[in-house]
Amino acid sequence: MALPMLRAEPSKMPAVLTIAGSDSGGGAGIQADIKTFTALQCYGTSVITALTAQNTTGVQGVHPAPPTFVKQQLHSVLGDIEVKAMKTGMLFDAENTRAVVSALKEHYADRPIPPLVCDPVCVSTSGHTLLNPDAVEVLVSELFPLSALITPNRSEAELVLSHRQLPCSIESLEDMLRAARDMLSLGPKAVLLKGGHITSTMEDVERVLTQRPDLNVIRDGLLGENMEILLVNSKDTASDAMAVDVLQEQDTTTLFVRPWIDSTSTHGTGCTLSAALVCELGHGNSVVDATRAASRYTHIAIETASPMGSGNGPLNHLHPIISRSVPLPSRTNPHPLIRTLIFHTNDLWKAYVEHDFVKQLGSGTLARESFLHFIKQDYLYLKYYARAYGLLAAKSSTFSSIDAATKTIINIITEVSMHRSYCAEWGIDEDELRRTPESPATTAYGAYLLDIGLQGDSSRLIMALAACLLGYGEVGLWLMKEAAKPNTWVKLYGNPYLKWIQDYSGEDYQAAVAIGIKTLETMAVADPPSATRFQEWLGVWQECTRLEKGFWDMAMGLL
């Protein structure tokens, strides 16, 4: 079974449509629908049948849209955008209901209509009529047959059933089962009769099951078997109030059992549920799976809502989403992670890559002792650095990441042999290199890398290794860029450190930098960090930038 809440890539967002009223207060109507579509990663379009002046306390006024204009909106949407699923909410009157039906029939005359969820909104929670009585017959005889699913609550079901002279009183779970089957006979492919206004218990469910062993029961909101440890603070008992929804399909009946919630944050519950159903159907799920997921979404939205307004407040439509900490890559910003890291450590990064050590190296004026001290300490540092990549190999989960870490170690070994030849040129042999005592700056940086490797996952270690890789690449390119300017302060010809500059600005090293950048950016897209985790990454990057600067301070001060 698929994990809940895992969604397709934004580029695969299905387009969905709501045909309903507008709620100025934002808790119900097309506003609740658009919020739900957005939270569930769908592209929302809307046809407005009526405006309402409405807030959490009730409906203060209704201004219906002319039927021709409802039709025109539908043509605009369906004529341009391929809608994967749709819903109807408040249709207001018979003319608008007919306008919707005729536009849908025109558009889907020669091809199958996408799943349509009909929420037969008739009366608001606050008692305001949202569907004129003469519209009920149009709804039932014309719209129900087009619907993949209708989602009446108790009073809507009672209204429709009594209109058709069917038994209409719904007091018990048994009544609900009968009513759902009767409503199925009116033409829709499935009926979800919502039990929010009929309190049931597990005893009721068990009783019904003894009569109807064919029923499927989904106890999604309840503790299942083998969850005794989760019972500490909340006990499910047979007499607890439950909300039971009945899903009647052609050959199967499914009960969805959830704890009944005592909350005033319920304005727009029906709109939200049907909008979530549209998203799930638009993502290609079955009616049962869609009902399970949409009910869960709605349930949590009620439970995590904060009070707003002085009446029945809105649901928390936003509960299944969190904010990205690193922007998505785009054409003009293919490297959002690195940019963000540098942006947030701007002064420190500059102090590192434009360090006096670098400037004097570029102008060729750096004291020979400073460079030798640096080269010897860098030789010692590189041992830590290679070991850290060894640790990264050990922390890897794929052969390709083991391979990448190992190849880097081989590159470091090559870099080290470069160091040896420098040192030989400057009269330092390998024995002296080995006997050089480690500076505190070297130990601090090297040991920090290994500590991060011990403490975190591979992403944190990759972050720790980045400041060195990227910073030396930046220094190499910056010096060559400065060297290319007229009257430059950089001296290449006759610079005793020319080879160093060439090595770090050269193709081989820059290729390694490019791979490093790609690794980091790919990581942030594949496993987007939470705000907390991004702060950890940023903290590591910042500390390593500081340690890099300290390394050159050390070389200048010969500490």
Added chain:
Amino acid sequence: MALPMLRAEPSKMPAVLTIAGSDSGGGAGIQADIKTFTALQCYGTSVITALTAQNTTGVQGVHPAPPTFVKQQLHSVLGDIEVKAMKTGMLFDAENTRAVVSALKEHYADRPIPPLVCDPVCVSTSGHTLLNPDAVEVLVSELFPLSALITPNRSEAELVLSHRQLPCSIESLEDMLRAARDMLSLGPKAVLLKGGHITSTMEDVERVLTQRPDLNVIRDGLLGENMEILLVNSKDTASDAMAVDVLQEQDTTTLFVRPWIDSTSTHGTGCTLSAALVCELGHGNSVVDATRAASRYTHIAIETASPMGSGNGPLNHLHPIISRSVPLPSRTNPHPLIRTLIFHTNDLWKAYVEHDFVKQLGSGTLARESFLHFIKQDYLYLKYYARAYGLLAAKSSTFSSIDAATKTIINIITEVSMHRSYCAEWGIDEDELRRTPESPATTAYGAYLLDIGLQGDSSRLIMALAACLLGYGEVGLWLMKEAAKPNTWVKLYGNPYLKWIQDYSGEDYQAAVAIGIKTLETMAVADPPSATRFQEWLGVWQECTRLEKGFWDMAMGLL
């Protein structure tokens, strides 16, 4: 400076308002606004001034709302919900503009009006008139003075300036600077003149800066200094096309420079920018910071959009959000992480906690050799388990988490002494315990814990340690629950393993289980895992559940 995209908790969501037209196609109007509000974690309300039948190819029809109804919607919203910031978009005609102004003046007669962003929408990109000519004077003379910020584009600025007989031709950056200052004189607190329809270059910006060194320049979308390594594939050159927005405040002028984007996904750009500004202002940011963040949001939304419809497609409003993998905790589901883990490994979890070993232990029929084999191997396993908590202490970043891991080690040492006394009762001395060879099931499980500890961060190690802690707690509670049933198969009195059952169902052990559950749930809320990371957690949980089952298989088979 604050990190981009980090938002307040959902409970701190500011309520914001848009007063604008409806776009059935969903890319502009209040639909774009509501999507933007949702993506930027605000609670959206809306007052609809006119309906449009519209899609990506243009506006096919407009149905204005009556002015009295515009006013009624505004009263419904403002009379019930404390709005932190608001915007106006398409107002359509003079009467509706007046209705908006008078309702705002009534509501904020005796208290300051919240930041109002006026997007002076006059003409659609497709050329459709969205503001009747006679409304321009009302907009300028009555709404501008109430506005914290107006956000005209080139043609809107030209229209307004020509209406007031001010120099109105805007061809260059210099013209923009003059026009922005002239528009400020019309009454708003600030003017953001958008440069999307005037291509500039960095040379233009440099030229203007030599005349006006007082200008602030924010090159947010461009590479900054010390980013040579990011120039590999994209070069910013002096002659590249740029979009420059001019923000004119009372005493300061700021230029926002971004690469000009060549895209057809631009339907609703103005609506989206002003809606994002409202969110930033609603979150309490300054106008400059709000402009920087809102421009970045809009820019990425254009760049990451997928084509939709046959005309100018909508922006990708959803780019700054990702889906939660673990639902938020709520009253009826305080433990969503553990529930989700058990739900996804249901059969395996049941096979572990209702293992034959457990059942025979409960009924007292378990072979003595099996129990002794188990106890001896468990003794050896607990050494790994204690070491894994040692590793967790080493991976911790706070004294409290070091303390928690250490206290668990002490509990394990106590558990071990319990094992020693069991063994003594059953005639096994410490020497024999030490000499027992490790079963493969023991090594597999123990070494797996340490491997996860090496490979991942502390969250993954905590996940690995959970199956043992929680499973034994579940077994203890389940056996006691079964024992309490009439005609139970569980035998407590005279059961040779009674003490084992009592230990794991007892207060001390269950207190540890409760702490473990809390740690896990807190972790998932504080640092919500991405889909990738959640799959890692689930994989570890599943493997440990399998290894636990294998441990009891081993005890039954004496392997």
